[in-house]
Amino acid sequence: MSANSRLTVAVHVLTWMVLDRREGHEVATSERIAGSVNTNPVVIRRCLGDLRKAGLVEARRGTGAGWVVTRDPESITLLDVYEALDAGGLFGMHNAQPNQSCPVGSGIQPTLRQVYDGLEDAMRKQLAGTTIADVLRDVLARQRE
Amino acid sequence: MSANSRLTVAVHVLTWMVLDRREGHEVATSERIAGSVNTNPVVIRRCLGDLRKAGLVEARRGTGAGWVVTRDPESITLLDVYEALDAGGLFGMHNAQPNQSCPVGSGIQPTLRQVYDGLEDAMRKQLAGTTIADVLRDVLARQRE
DNA sequence: CTCCTTGTAACTCGTAAGGTTACGTCCCAC
DNA sequence: GTGGGACGTAACCTTACGAGTTACAAGGAG
Secondary structure (H helix, E strand, O other), X not given: OOOOOHHXXXXXXXXXXXXXXXXXXXXXXXXXXXXXXXXXXXXHHHHHHHHHHOOOEEEEOOOOOEEEEOOOOOOOEHHHHHHHOOOOOOOOOOOOOOOOOOHHHHHHHXXXXXXXXXXXHHHHHHHHOOEHHHXXXXXXXXXXX | OOOOOHHHHHHHHHHHHHHHHHOOOOOEOHHHHHHHHOOOHHHHHHHHHHHHHOOOEEEEOOOOOEEEEOOOOOOOEHHHHHHHOOOOOOOOOOOOOOOOOXXXXXXXXXXXXXXXXXXXXXXXXXXXXXXXXXHHHHHXXXXXX
C-alpha cells in the first residue's frame, strides 16, 4: 500500500451512489456503500464527510437517514473530487531547510516550486476531463462485455 | 512531511554535482553533498545508489573516491530522475478487493486504471520538459537577483 | 420515546521515508 | 602490503499517515 486510495474510494462512492439512485433508492447509507467498496462504514463516512464539505453530497438524519448526491453527475469532475479530499501536493520539499549559504541550497526551492506547480496544473487538466457520469458509463460498458 | 521529498533531494543532488564539477572538483563525496542538502550522508548515498542504477552517476572508490555525473546535464530530464527513483504510482487502488457482485465494484478498477494512466502520462510529459541544466540555470539566475 | 444512522473521537496496525550508527568493501597512495 | 578515506548496505529508531475498528453522542422521523 504505497500510494493512497482515497481518490479511488471517493470516486467509487460517488459512482455507486449515482447508480443506486437510478435504481430507485432515495438515500444511501454508509453501511450499504461500504458493502460495495468492501471496507468499514466509518471509512466511508469519513470520505463522505470530505465530499460534504465540498458540497458534492448531503447527509440526512433521523429515521431513513443517509446520503444523497447533490449535483448532476455530468457536472462533477474528478478534479472536484480530488480537491474535496485536500490531499497534499504530489512532491514535497526538503524536510530540513537546505544550506542557505550554498547557491543550490538557497535557490532550489523556488525553482522546484515552479516545476511542481506545472505538474499539478497538468494533472488537474487531466482530472477535469472526466466526470462521475463518464466513469459510470465506462463501468457499465465493461459490465456488458 | 506529508509528501515525499525524494525527487526534490535527487534533483538537488544532481544540480549540486554539476555546479561542483564546474567549479573544478573532480568528484563529489556524499558528505559534501549532504552539507548542501542538510541531511545525513547515508541518505545521500541511498539516493545516489538509485541514480547509479539508472546510469546517471558513477561511484569511484579508493583514495579520492566519490561520485561523478556521467551524462550531459542538458540531456538529463526530470523524468529520467523520476524514473530512477521508481516511486509507486500517484494514486492507488482499493486496499481490499471491492465487491465483485456489484456492477461498480467489479468494473471500477479498469476504468480508474485508464484514468490514472492518463494522469501519469501528463505528468511525465511535464517532467520531460525540464533538464538538470535548466534547473541549474534557473537556480543561478535567482541567485543574482 | 424509539430506533436508525450520522458524525467524530480514540485507539491500533501496517507501511514508508528519513535519520542514525555500524561495519564490511574497495582501491589509490605511500 | 598496509593505511586511510569513502562507498555500500544492513539494522534500528522515529515520525507520519492512511486504514480499520470500537464506541458513543447527536439528530430527527415515526
